[in-house]
Amino acid sequence: MMDRLREGVNSIAVKIILGLIILSFIFAGVGNYLISGGNNAAAKVGNAEISRGDFEQAYQNERNRMQAQLGDYFSNLLADPTYVASFRKSVLDRMVNDLLLEQHAASLGLRVSDDQVRQMILEMPQFQSQGKFDQELYQAALRRAGFTPDMFAEYLRKDLVRNQLMTALQGSEFSLPGEVNLQDQLISQTRDIRTITLSLAEFAKKVTLSDEDIEQYYKANTERFTRPEQVKVSYVELSADALKAEISIDDEAAQQYYQEHLDKYSSAEQRKVSHILIEGDDEQKAQAILDELNAGADFTTVAKEKSQDVGSAQDGGSLGWIERDTMDPAFEAAAYALTEKGQISGLVKSDFGYHIIRLDDVKAPVVKPYTEVAQAIKQELVDQQALDSFYAKQSELEKLAFEHSDSLDEAAKAISAKVEHTDFISADQAPDLLAVPAVLQALKSPEVKEDGLNSEVIEVAPEHVVVVRVEESRPETVLPLQEVKTQVVEQLSQLKGEQQALELGNKIVTALKAGNSDVLAENGVAFGEVQMIDRSSPLANTVYSMVKPQDGAKGYAQAKDFDGNVVVIELDKVESKVTPAYHEQIATQLSRIGSQQDLAGVISVLRQSTDIEYHIATE
Template sequence: MLMDKLRDGAQGRIAKTIFWLIILSFALAGVGSYLNRPASNDPAVVDDEVISAQTLEKSYQNERANMQAQYGEAASQLLDNPQYLAQLKKSVLDKLINQALLNHKALKAGIRLSNEQVKDAIRQMPEFQVDNKFSNEKFISTLSRVGYTPESFGNSMRQDLARQFWLDGVLTTEFTLPAEVAQLEALYQQKRDVKMITIPADAFRQEVKVSDDEINEFYKAHSKEFMQSEQVKLNYILLSAADLAKSIQPTDSDLKAYYQQHTDSFTEPARRKVAHILITNKDDKAAQDKVNDVLARLKSGSDFAQLAKTESADTLSARQGGELDWFEKGVMDPAFEKAAFALNQKNELSAVVKSAFGYHIIKLLDKQDATVLPYDKAQQVIRQKFIDDKSRELYAEQQQKLSDLGFENPDSLDSVAETLKLPLQKTDFITSKQLPAAINVPAVVTQAFAEKLRDENTNSEVITVSDSAVVMLHVVDYKPSAVKPLADVKALVMAKLQAVKAADKAREAAVTLLEKVKANQPVDDLVAKLNAKVEEKAGLTRFAGNVPAQFSQAVFKLAKPADKAISADLYADEQGNQSVLVLQKITAAPEAKDAQLKQGLAQQLVKLRQEQLYGALIELLRQKASIKYAPVSKQAVE
């Protein structure tokens, strides 16, 4: 989908606290029984609702595109792993099934949303706002890029909102007790000191020897680590308003005609520069009396600037003798603006003017009447505006023609490109990370790697790349993800195998060292022999930002030692270096004073229980529902 519209994405410090302090004892329900399967190839049927192959594929491709857009290279590494992709597709199907089950419950509960409620929810979404205001243009553009129409997105939102309303009624009954929060806070605030004795894996790399047989065995056992991503060979037509603009060469007569038709666009608007005195009072009669008195004093010869400084409620302009900046029509309060533009002589005073802010007396300081910019001076601007307008018109026309021709000639883009006189661009085999920069957007990734285009050998729909460019694709050829030949990755396989064997040797040494530490035997000689590094790490907290989370987790897993026993264990970092962690000291949390932390912990504890309840609810709904899988879906999710 376009986005997880209703997901609470709390990922901050408190959420991480809960994650590490309390281990979830539930998992979302699995796929369930495959004994009953539909005769069709639809991935699943939930009661009487069909989850079509197109729905699954679109959701799957959108999930991939969203991951790439959000996590970049980290996501790309995962998406190159076929095993992960299979798991991802399974999770997407599970999610669609769960949504269908909840939609059924919401429907049975009689939850209905009006069109206005749905529209209001959409208007509030920041994805569709410009300067904190809903933009219909951005709404249409954003939906187009991810393959939605306003109608289909509205229907999706309606279901999402109804489902969430029903879930809220079930999940919002959870609560926490003060003692639970206090215990959680004490764990959160606890500090620990440890000694860390690290044996570097590289110290054993010279001892490691690998044979060709070992390389072959490692390659076969870890083949998923040496995958070539799926690839496509594309033909595509890119339609760009900027390219169309280059072809527009207006004549002088074209520009003069355009100038005459759009005179307002080349007119400098009238402006006024005024000073004012603002009088306000909660008692309207008192305000009127005072402003009339000030006006009388001005007419008697009193200095306007001096009275503005002493009498005006507009303190900012009062410091400047009431003077305001130049302004055009449509900027000021309508009553103020009308009175200001009615003044024609410098130093002319207005009568008393009532606006939404109070009572004003306005003095004209200077004025500029509207002036039309001469053609000769505006020619460059006229030319650019002419080209912009014409390119937009031509772009809209060509976009419609591209859509029509692509539909009428579905099996190739050759005749489409020839008719439109646009270049037919081609790629060699490329992965999802290698799309040409001009068309590298999530919507294109989704279409290029969707099964539909290659299976049906058809042109894509017109895909929005930006506000001024669209593209149509045709998948010419496809290569599924496959293991790279050993000859291509032998050096990498050897390096990985050497690292594994070196880490194993380091671990053997670390186990020996750990046994001595626990037995309270001298280890200095062994530490020196192993060239191990000894560090003291004091005052560690569970979520210290200056150490890896995995390391903090290992430190806080160490048991509190009884009597004179030594609490120690092994820890391995991502490079394969092996460490012995020895617990030196535990510092209890001080008396709780952080009210904000308590509140956050309480909220996250409630959220955790809601997640547990949600998991149990989904499992129950799945047990009671009739869920049938197509044979292909079984393979995808097993």
């Protein structure tokens, strides 16, 4: 167990997991949050707290990740308060679980050394360029995320310790050979069958119904013939995308924008620099190195021997090319103050320690020609004008829909839109635009449904809104028999046809099990050709529950296919074709399932044995 704990931090899987976590964290950024209320903790786990700021940041990170994956579908989900509450709770629960694992790891004495943290940083692909650690990428990423080096190291250390524990728990799981063999044989098993399909449609066609049968079924199943509550809806839609089609940008406007924003289409001045870093506050040591350089020592040699920046020291201190706003402010100011190639700065203090910087080269800014960026400029101007128009029209729509609350005509006219109308619709018949939870909720509100007022402006997607009103409503109603007779006849015929097919199928199976094969000819049916099925077949549940035939005998059963037809099954042969590769795959899957169960079990025990308090509502 302890060997696995020590190995965990160095495993490839852990590095990949941490890389994904850190990449998402860095690019999401760390914001500052205003925290209200008397308790600044979102939750308390034992003696440790999860701050509200950390919770909101984690929630926003996960929200951004889901938004990137699911797009507008996720936006629609977020319009449902119940879903948002559940989503927020899942994020906080996960943070609680992580903290429990950290605490448990600490209680076991798990530790991660500074060298391990340093090595992990050097090996992270997010900080590498051309297969090597890139100090420029590293510093830029830390700045973008709002980290100091110490903050990032501590964040990484916690993840490494927690993943040591997880790797040990999951890596200690194994599957017994007999267990793997049994699963392998079951999963790889195929069965040869022949079938008779008793078509439900054919049986239903032959059913004869009396008026009394129809009326009795109708009265006994009125819920099947009930029309749900329905409304006629009028609505006005406004979207930035639709407005883009109305906007055209000519070359003159695009040229003017280009001239006014040349800096936007120019590459920034780049500087190639090298540095020597002395970490911490040892100014005396840094000054001694600077004195050595000023006395004529070779910068590259000194950097290799004495710089404490492990990423650049091996390259003589080279950081490659940098741009403004990518480095520590003090470092950047000093680097851009150098005027001649080979010039060396004085001591520069940053969050990383003391730097001595050398200017190696300079690349002047390069302006992209207009022809190269013209299309992008026009699209940008279209997008911006569409947004400006959208927000102006949205404000007007909101104002007039409220002032003229008994009609949408004035609001639609003001934004040059058209009032759209639906026929009577129920919630499950609503078109996509109106099927958004926030819209359905508005249509049910007393103000809109009963008082006949316009709704508020409702966002159905980013830069896409709608205002709705109910023009007419009708309550849930049991439809008269004359109106639904066709449905009644169809349903009852299907029901009786199914009963007849099942009865015949059962009769055939019973006779065949008794050795009476004449039942097939008596009922005008015959088995089809032999077919081999696996567990993906719609008949798999029934076929694989049948006892394996012995000594040339056959097995019989009946089932239903995906269309509801009754299928009589004859089982001829059972085979298992096990391959070494598939055997290994099964063993891995079983171990993975066991590992997940072990981890869930540990978390469950930790939750039960730890005082956990939630201080905020996740809604």
